[in-house]
Amino acid sequence: MSDQNTATQPSTSVLSKLRAFLKSSLFAKSTIILVGTLIIFLICAAAITPVRYQLSIGMVPPHTIAASRDVVDEITTEQNRVQAALAITPTYRYQEGITDQVLHQLEAVKAELDGVRQYAMTLPDYGPTRHYSAQELQEAGDMITLATFRDFQLITLMNASQNSFEELFASLTQAVRNTMQGHITQGQETIAISSIMQIIGYRTSVSLLQNVALPVLQAIIMPNMVIDEEATAQARQDARDAVEPVVYKQGQNILVRGTGRIKANELEMLNTLGLLSNNRVDYLPYLGTLGVVFLSLLAMMVAMRLLWPRLFNRMPSLILLYMVLILVCALCYFFKAIQLPYAAPLVLMPMLIVLLMGAIPALLATVSGAIIAAFMLGTGGTSPQEMYTLLTMFLLSGAAIITILGRRTLRSMIFVAGLVAAIVSFLTVTGIGLVATVDRSVLLERALWAGAGSMISALLCLAIQPLLETLFNLPTPNRLYDLSSPNHPLLRRLMLEAPGTYHHSVILANLAEAAAEAIGADALLARVGAYYHDIGKLKQPLWFRENQIGTSNIHDGADTKTSVSMITGHVTAGLALAKQYRLPYAIQQIISEHHGSTLVSYFYSKALKESSSDNVVVEADYRYPGQKPRTAESAIIMLCDTVEAAVRSMPSLAPHEVRRFIGDLIKGKVDDDQLSDSPLTLRDLDLIREACATVLHGVFHERVEYPAPPQHTSLRGQLMGALSGTYPAARRPRKQDDDTPTKQST
Structure with missing residues (x-):
């Protein structure tokens, strides 16, 4: 019985490991990559599969058929060689x-x-x-x-x-x-x-x-x-060898519809190319296609891993990348089928990816996609020069797209980028065609179709980009601009139901944006994330000091555990609201990470004072149950949130004092191990400190105190003087609730 248990334990362990692997993100990501690669290969294989014809010698050609690759006219070549050998005088x-x-x-x-x-x-x-x-x-x-x-x-x-x-x-x-x-x-x-x-x-x-x-x-x-039989045979063999093979270049017409009759040498060339209905399938081109597709995508994924590793953090980003690649390959197949390869909208790929994901993934995907598309469009019926032209055109126009949209991502710029790409495509095709001495009429037609393909890409991008943006809930600049509007339902509620939190979020947004710009992070994401980081306070706004306007502090009558649960609960509540309103994942991540696992020090200290030997205070019960910041934007908002709340309690707002105090606050977060998962460096922390100090100096700057107006002047005269500039306006006394520093907000 024990032997049976021992034998079943290894098999159970293997099955459990297999189940764990099948449920892991690694398996899911690998499946996405393999399935996407297979679909792209199938599209490319369909594009290079030749049309087969039923022909015979003596028929009038019913179709114009071009060589799908370089092919030797064996029959004509052999005839020429025989004639050359017979023309040799014996030795x-x-x-x-x-x-x-x-x-x-x-x-x-x-x-x-x-x-x-x-x-x-x-x-x-x-x-x-x-x-x-x-x-x-x-x-x-x-x-x-x-x-x-x-x-x-x-x-x-x-x-x-x-x-x-x-x-x-x-x-x-x-x-x-x-x-x-x-x-x-x-x-x-x-x-x-x-x-x-x-x-x-x-x-x-x-x-x-x-x-x-x-x-x-x-x-x-x-x-x-x-x-001399030996010398004569050698001379005749040399004459045969000197005869150049008759070669039909890729793209050269073998048959022209309605012209002449099909000859034996023409039929033999079509047979060699596998274009006859009775030919067997040649699998070598498909193996070559698989190699090109696999190596291109493998190089792209390796480069992505090195230059843009965040692609592998979330499966939706990986799915989106392959969806765009598959979509563009399918469009290229369609345009090849209708014999308009130069009009293929390949620049749709860099347009969509730069708008939805960023410039680096767009550049890497454009290089791999251009190789695959040029191979697909240039195989079967076109010359190597055309393949080179297509590849160069796609790369240059894609680079122009990324350069324009990488800096300005507004939808209005899509049409401008398409126009620039059209000009680049037109000039590229024209320049290469002039060097290759292509016929002028053919060259002009190709160049016009190339420009039209870029404009078609722009129109498709305008239609598809909002759909993908909504489907994958991406934090694109356009989406972030929409979310930053005060008319958004959540911000509207925050303004009306929690005005103190809203005011805090606005100031925090300014701090976060300045800090993000200083270290090269996503400033727009940091600003919008700051707007929404405390939306969980909408659930119980009066439990937070900044919203207790004209009322007593509700925490005075509550025990510390209740207070802590209400305060830390705003992270979970905020995350639930973010999912309800389908905020982008990057903003949800900021909401869940902006406090990390920090200690609610005020109530922890209060609990220690109130504790007894029977009531032991556990520090973990007074910490936020969140994840430590894993992105630069989340870490920035954590630091700026602490800085904005704590600086209000400073007795002196002198610039050097503010800088020193901000440095101490940042050091506290580092000592508490809250930034261990973030990509921030020590230099980044210095830049964040300086950016926050500069913004806060503008927020809490000093004003000149104006003297009171003369006592004999009537109230009407004072008002008119103030309006006309005769008398300076009286300085309004500062209000405790607006400008006077308060204790650190909970």
Whole structure:
């Protein structure tokens, strides 16, 4: 039984780890990345998949078909190579001893012919006009082995006189010797024989010349200049190799609709490209596409991890990034399908991402997206020069978009950015086209479509950006501007139901904005976060001192635990209100972190004084149950919130005293370990101190005390003098509730 329990424990542990991994954020983020990459790959694969045609030789082309990549016209190339090889003259070499061999052969043939003549003389009734039987001619022919004689030639030989025969061979011997002294080229033996026949023809009868001399010469004449087979084969191979392949470049038309008839070489090229209906699927282009997509997105994610790690903090940001990439790839596929690649709205990507996420992710996504889109639009039917043009156009116009919208994010600037991108796209396509000597009419059409694509991107951005902004509840500048309006329901309630808190939030917003600008954080987010950081006080506004106008302090009659629970509870209540009104997550984070886990020191000290041996005070019960600040904006609001409340209790507001006091407050937060999770540096803390001191000096600045008006002047005269400038206005006494420093707000 114990063995079974021991065996089941490891399996249970593995399953629990697997369940934990499947529920983890790492698994969710990995799934988003993998699914997004797969969808982008499928879109790119669909874009590079060629249309297949059913064609045959002799058909009139029903479509205009361009080469999807560089392809060699193998049939035409082979024909050109064969012609080049045949045009090469054979290489000859002189063969020694051929003359002696031919003369020796001539003597041997003469000996056989002498034997035939001797045989004829032994026959009865031999004479110059004798007729021979077939058997006699057969026996005579069998005696000749070195030459070929027909019956009529044998008759001429056997009936010739001895003198004629001897004179013939004497002439042949001399003529052959003289002819063989020259060059007899292989394949030109007939020319040599004709030359010898002409030389001996003057002294030889026609019958002996044609019937005896000709077959003898045909049997003995051999060339002394023979073909060098190895050298000739090498020369012909060199000629074949020198022939350049006939190549149809990517984008070049193989067939033109309605022009001519389809030839064998054209059909073979289409077959090589896999554009015929009976072709098998070539998986290599899809593997290449997968490699381009995977490496581009991998480089983007690695760069994001290094330069903009906040992308991985929240899954909605990751989902948004891939949604924009998928949307733009789908639009590029659509524009390629309608054969308008230059009008593809790729700059929609930097427009949306810079407005929704920021300049750094927009720049990184633009580089990867431009590579993928240029590959997708430039594969299959376009030249590498067009792919380079598309890539350059997308990168330059995207950089222009990020430069403009990265600084001014108002929606009115989207159209301006689109116009600038259109000009950049037009000039880029025109410039590269002029260098590449593209046809002027084609170049102008491409440049106009490129500009139109940027304007289309601007229009799509105006329509899509608000939808994504609302769907993902993003703290975009436009959204933050809307939230900063005093007419927002929460701010309106805060102004009417908790005016003291509202006044505190306004001053805090000024402090936070100045501090954020000083250290390079998001100043607009800091300001708007300050407006909403205390909205939880709307639940019980009178429990907070700044809202107790004209009433007694409600904490005087409450025990410390109740007071602490009411005070610290405004963080949870504020977070609930923020979710109810769908405030962006960044503002919700500020609400939950602006107090961190700080100690409510006033009530903690009071509890210690009231404690007894039976009632032990636990410090953790008097701390905020929140998360420590994890962003620069949350940390800034924590510090500025403390500074704004505490400075009011200072007896002296001299600038150097304020700076020293603010430094002590910041040091207290550092010593309390409240800033350990924030990205602030010591230099940032110094800059925050200076920014807060400068703003507070403006808030609590001194005024000149005006003298009282003369006593004899009537009230009407005093008022008229004040209005006309004759008398200075009387200084209004300071009110305790407005300007007099008070104790630190709880």
